[in-house]
Amino acid sequence: MRGLFAPLEAWQFGDLRPHYYSLVVADPPWRFRTRSERGGEKSASKHYRCYPVEEIFWRFPIGDLADPDCLLLCWATAPLLDKQIECVKAWGYEYKTLLYWEKIFLSGRPAIGTGYRVRSMAEPVIVATRGEPKHAALPGLFKGIRRKHSQKPESFYEMVDERCTQLTRRADVFARTRRPGWHSFGDELDMFEAAA
Secondary structure, three states, X not given: OOOOOOOHHHOOOOOOOOOOEEEEEEOXXXXXXXXXXXXXXXXXXXXXXXXXXXHHHHHOOHHHHEEEEEEEEEXXXXXXXXXXXXXXXXXXXXXXEEEEEEXXXXXXXXXXXXXXXXXXXXXXXXXXXXXXXXXXXXXXXXXXXXXXXXXXXXXXXXXHHHHOOOOOOEEEEOOXXXXXXXXXXXXXXXXXXXXX
């Protein structure tokens, strides 16, 4: 039975298959309010179409992609983390923990980002499951080079490849890069090239 929020005629995920994937990586286009016009110039909304958490919940029911045993790795933002965890639960996943991407420059120096009270140096990834997906334990913190806006580090995918070998049916949702061995969905699939 499909989820309550996306009838079959309104399938939101292009060529992705319903109830098929044992591993889903999602980078939803979360929208959050900035405090000034200057802050808005650096926001995700300047780079691509974004939606409020509540709209992402019903517009993109990511739970409909999951096999009965599925690991979800969902990129998040610190200011909206509580709402994003609730969204993941509403999709039918059980929240487990967080990973953190420690952002660094190519030189190895810490990459200090934006923020009003705290300057961001890391990006959280919500770890959630449906059923009992089998994989090796993931490290809670991994380093990765900060590149263009929204471009995720290759070290993340290398870690997933190494630790999640049993989870072979893989979806990359809101992807901006096509990857061998993954089914990808997103408005800008050819924005970045995957590392060779």
